[in-house]
Amino acid sequence: MEHVIAYEGKLVSLGLMQKEYGPHFFEWANSREGIEGTLLRPPYTLNNWEEWLASLDKGKGSNEVFAILLHDEREGKRTYQYVGHTGLHNVRWPEGRGSTGSVIGDAAARQRGCGTEAKLHLLYHGFQVMGLRKIVSSVKAWNAQSLGHLVKSGYQVIGRHRRHVFHEGNLVDEILLEVFREDWEPIWGGVPGNRRAAEAYRRAARFHRKRNKFVTTASRPPLAAAFPHKEAVHTRKGCYA
Ligand SMILES: CC(C)(COP(=O)(O)OP(=O)(O)OC[C@H]1O[C@@H](n2cnc3c(N)ncnc32)[C@H](O)[C@@H]1OP(=O)(O)O)[C@@H](O)C(=O)NCCC(=O)NCCS
Helix, strand or coil: CCCCEEECCCCEEEECCCHHHHHHHHHHHCCHHHHCCCCCCCCCCHHHHHHHHHHHHHCCCCCEEEEEEEEEEECCEEEEEEEEEEEEEEEECCCCEEEEEEEECCHHHCCCCHHHHHHHHHHHHHHHHCCCCEEEEEEECCCHHHHHHHHHCCCEEEEEEEEEEEECCEEEEEEEEEEEHHHHHHHHHHCCCCHHHHHHHHHHHHHHHHHCCCCCCCCCCCHHHHCCHHHHCCCCHHHEC
8 A cells, every 4th residue: 555654764654644554453452452551442443443533634733643654674665564653632722732642553563662763753743843832741650661752752751640540450640741842852863864854953943043033052961861761660560559
């Protein structure tokens, strides 16, 4: 099938959502492993998928979702495999804020950096294309993979709802995170392959600042400072309320 690429990355690209992806998601959505960290649950039908997809068309500006397409490079040719999706939701103006959510249904594609790269591109879309100011997210406290990929993308943990989400018979805490453009931007610049785009953005930002007589010169934090997640996240076992 033809994929339609919106943002080309190194490991993954973000593509337009298409109804042909439905049978894959339908399978993941009915298996615990596929959707455990999300608020979805079985039974999930193909009709559910199609209705959701149709709602995205109507929700443009408020809900914008992209397919995560994993690259496969063979003999100099790149092909794409749909492994999940990532999106911006509940966009509000004049606050200029929204929230994000991602799911990589294909477990074989997790823990390889795909979620982080997809999120960095989604944040590009949110900050640079939609003009958002701030983006929030929330995660079940045991979900280290999700916390890890958010913190790696620039989100900071700002709070915690205690005993907030029902999960497998327990009420578990929910961790609250948020990211501003200035948290994301140096990380975006640090991803190989995005350097050129980031440099172009910085040049444009310098020009814009000068023209508008902005005086802020946000210093770039060392990249290591952007990756505290190894310490920040919890083991699955240790964080039930
Ligand atoms: C959440 C999700 C999108 C993240 O994507 P991913 O491709 O697995 O994430 P990445 O590989 O880019 O990053 C995960 C990071 O968390 C780190 N991490 C995972 N478990 C960890 C743990 N127990 N302690 C510390 N760090 C951990 C990983 O090591 C990795 O960081 P690294 O690359 O520096 O090693 C994906 O795992 C997924 O779809 N999970 C199921 C659905 C879900 O939970 N969605 C989120 C709902 S809020």
